[in-house]
Amino acid sequence: MYAIEKKFEIEMKLKKEMTNIQELKAAANRSSALAGDVCNVLGACEQRLQQLETAVLPLYGDTARLQHIHNNMERTVKALDHVINFYMMSRELADLIQAGPHTSSTESLNIYLEALDKLAEAQNYFNKNNPQSVELENINQLYNTGVLKLESAFEELLSRNTRPLSPTTLMDMIALEEDSSVESVSVSVSGSGCGCGNGSALETMRSAAAWLSAAGRPPAAALLAVRAPAARSSLTAFKDYLRSRSMAASPLMKSKNLLHRSDSTKKTSKLQKVLEKRANKLMMKASQTLEQSTGLAIGPRRSINESYGEECGEGPGQGPGQEEAEAECAGALAACVCRLARHEQRAALGLVPLPRLPALLAATLKDCFALLAADVERACNRSHRAASRCSRGAAACWALLARLQRLQPDVQRALQPASPAPYTAILNSCQQHCVRTLEEWVEGVKSDSAAGAVDGTVHQLAAAALAHCHALAAHLPTVGAALAQEPAYVRAASQLPAVQDRNALMLAIYMRKVLAQLNLALRSKSEQYPDALKAIFLLNNTLYLLQGLQRGGLLDVLALAEPQCEATYRDIIQEHKNNYLQSWNKLLSHITLDEPMPSKLRDKDRQLLKDKFASFNREWEECRRAQTGYSVPDAELRESLKRDNKQALLPAYTAFYDAHAHLPFSKNPDKYLKYTPLQIATQLDGYFDEAA
DSSP: OHHHHHHHHHHHHHHHHHHHHHHHHHHHHHHHHHHHHHHHHHHHHHHHHHHHHHHHHHHHHHHHHHHHHHHHHHHHHHHHHHHHHHHHHHHHHHHHHHHOOOOSSHHHHHHHHHHHHHHHHHHHHHHHHOTTOHHHHHHHHHHHHHHHHHHHHHHHHHHHTOOOOOHHHHHHHHHHHHHSOHHHHHHHHHHTOOSSSSHHHHHHHHHHHHHHHHTTOOTHHHHHHHHHHHHHHHHHHHHHHHHHHHHHHSHHHHHHHHHTOSOHHHHHHHHHHHHHHHHHHHHHHHHHHHHHHHSOOOSOOOOHHHHHHHHTTOOTTOOOOHHHHHHHHHHHHHHHHHHHHHHHHHHHBTTBOGGGHHHHHHHHTHHHHHHHHHHHHHHHHHHHHHHHTTOGGGGHHHHHHHHHHHHHHHHHHHHTTSOOHHHHHHHHHHHHHHHHHHHHHHHHHHHOOOOOOTTOOOOHHHHHHHHHHHHHHTTHHHHHHHHTTSHHHHHHHHTSOOOSOHHHHHHHHHHHHHHHHHHHHHHHHGGGSOHHHHHHHHHHHHHHHHHHHHHTTHHHHHHHHOTTHHHHHHHHHHHHHHHHHGGGHHHHHTTOOSSOOOSSOOHHHHHHHHHHHHHHHHHHHHHHHHHTTOOOOOHHHHHHHHHHHHHHHHHHHHHHHHHHTTSOOOSOGGGTOOOOHHHHHHHHHTTTTTTO
């Protein structure tokens, strides 16, 4: 039973599979039929596409040829339009070019520049394609006219916007750059413009200058013609301003201004003061004449510093002398030239090509450097004259040289990219003058013929030498560096021990030379005095020099070249003291006896005592009359000499007086016993006081 069912199931499956096979064969037949139909359709399409391609390809070739022809025609039309524009350009732009550029704004100027560019383009076309064309001549003429009008407009705009800087503006610039850092100065000055008018005018000028430079015609000549006179006028006005300030500060102009006041009361009082001042001067001259002839002085004696100040042209309360004022003006002028150089550098930037800037700056500032050189030369010549007469102003040129050296880096930056050779030449010339003034000062000491004062006070030459050394020490780096270039000082320095501060060593060598020559001159001048006053004169001067060197710290500087200078000065002072005390030997000889007096006086003994006392009295009165007028300005030295005088005289005179005053050597003892030891001591205390 199971087998039958199994067989039936298998037969059913077989029948089903047979049915599926038949259906599959039918589907395969249908698919083959459809594939054949599709192949037939595709073959027909391919045949039709081949026919279409055969028909369309010739049309593509014709279209490409037509498009190429069209493009050629368009380019030809454009080229013809371009060429026609060249032929029409002279007529189209003639009115615009003849009217000239409008410089009121950059936009209006650009219209004119574009017209010139078109003319330049037309020039290039005709020069390349048709040099014989008549139109080329018209375009050249119009182009040249336009360039000339542009140059004229640029120069006019430059002239209209260029003004000389006022002296007060330059003073502010100098003060600003001296008191501020470089960065702050650059920002502040650049913010104020470059001196060529407002920003719009500057941009207009830069546009015109850029076009002219690109066209091969940079406006350097116009800039030079306008900026150089403006710079020169600025410097000249600044120089006049300095002169007027210097004159206004002078005592003569002050008194003149005071005399012209409207207030009658003040006018009368000021006039009275002027008259009193003149009367005092006349009185002073009379006093000096009387003093030189008789040795008597009228009124209180002035200090050596006051006398030296008046000798140098400075009265009480007055400012620096002419040499210092001249050097200060020249230094201020150098600072002004530096600021003007920076001002011109900024003004020229953007207006000329950079390669042409050095020549333009050099030409623009040529007159300014010439004025500066003349002023520096004038100041140095004044210092030369002051040095030849050993005056205070001899060191003024060193202050000028120091300022020129401080300004040198600023000038180099201001002149970039131009060469700083003109300023360097001025600096070197000033340094040579300064070194020559040092030697002229030494020669002035040698040739000084001024006699010493009748009272033996400090000679003006000593005060001048001390002031000269102090003035040089104030510019130690400058003086030392200049002397270090002199072979004589280099040789002298090589013979001394090496020191750390070479500048101080160079100054010490020069001071040694000055003081050595001064010592010879003072010893020569001392020969006009008697022995006592000669010693006082040398003592006053030597002590004055030592104290002056100590006060200013110059003694330490001098010790670099002369290590034992202080000890030497003190030995010389003691030597002069001893020489002065020896002047009492003649007086002491009158109270010295070869043998003591006998108890009973003989006639010759009485006569001897009379002669001794009379000779002593006469010699003492002469010494007192002479030495009371001697001058010892230093109070400590004055008291020291008084003590030494008492020690030299009083013991011997007291012993002589006590031993013989009670003896009956005369019927009229008051005639011979004029002075007791106490009176001698009192009179010695009055020595040097009148002249002090």
